[in-house]
Amino acid sequence: MxxxxxxxxxxxxxxxxxxxxxxxxxxxxxxxxxxxxxxxxxxxxxxxxxxxxxxxxxxxxxxxxxxxxxxxxxxxxxxxVVRTFQETTIFRSMTVRENVIVAHHLRARASLAGFFFGSSAARADEAAFAASADEIIGFLGLGAIADELASNLPQGHLRALGMAIGLATNxxxxxxxxxxxxxxxxxxxxxxxxxxxxxxxxxxxxxxxxxxxxxxxxxxxxxxxxxxxxxxxxxxxxxxxxxxxxxxxxxxx
Ligand code: ADP
Ligand code: MG
Structure with a gap:
């Protein structure tokens, strides 16, 4: 091999x-x-x-x-080649789903401004990223807490969110x-x-x-x-x- x-x-x-x-x-x-x-x-x-x-x-x-x-x-x-956990950036004021969507942008080099301000050019990407985020969230069994703010999550779920963010970068x-x-x-x-x-x-x-x-x-x-x-x-x-x-x-x- x-x-x-x-x-x-x-x-x-x-x-x-x-x-x-x-x-x-x-x-x-x-x-x-x-x-x-x-x-x-x-x-x-x-x-x-x-x-x-x-x-x-x-x-x-x-x-x-x-x-x-x-x-x-x-x-x-x-x-x-992606390293996760120790310095994974989790935005505490965002939900689990929003965090995973933002992570997609980091790999895709799509405009983060589009995510935050909703520019029309970014909307197609946005739909694809949201679908992928939901798939990852489902894969990790985080569906029930997808709309929870990261700041409310216990340690175990934060770890799983770190993993989701890593996976979002494909x-x-x-x-x-x-x-x-x-x-x-x-x-x-x-x-x-x-x-x-x-x-x-x-x-x-x-x-x-x-x-x-x-x-x-x-x-x-x-x-x-x-x-x-x-x-x-x-x-x-x-x-x-x-x-x-x-x-x-x-x-x-
Ligand atoms: P491990 O993860 O196996 O516990 P590290 O790779 O964190 O070990 O650290 C290996 C050694 O390098 C340790 O002696 C640590 O103190 C030192 N070290 C790690 N990072 C730095 C740094 N940025 N500056 C100086 N020394 C460091
Ligand atoms: Mg170490």
Missing amino acids: SPILQIRHVTKRFDGLVANNDISFEVGEREILSVIGPNGAGKSTLFKMISSFLRTTSGEVLFRGARISNLSPHAVARKG PTVLLLDEPFAGMNHDETMRMVALVRRLRDERGITVLLVEHDMPAVMKISDRIVVLNFGEKIAEGTPAEIQANERVIEAYLGS
């Missing part, structure tokens, strides 16, 4: 600190790949470089064979940074099922950073393990669970 993403010798330095040191791995089309590791291992930094929110110090990221590292985050998102590769954080067991299992459906029904390639090991082992095709900015292991869940270096990284220190 040809890789959809190639992370090649990626290094990130913050002054003296090496947050990622010469990280290389590939992600297959429609794969669910998790990046795990102790706090401070460099997981979020790596995701920010893949989505181009951070520049690499050296190394490069390729999407379908073309370099995407160090483009603007917007350009990378328009190509279909991603090919979705990067989820700690999607299960703060969720109870039932919520996590529902989100695990949802991520599977993103891949199975929509063909989306999913990269996730997650601390919930049972969920990671359940959902992942493959796992990459970081520790102190280094890649220390890569393999299937069974291989990772049996890996001495991984066990040491989690139990040691």
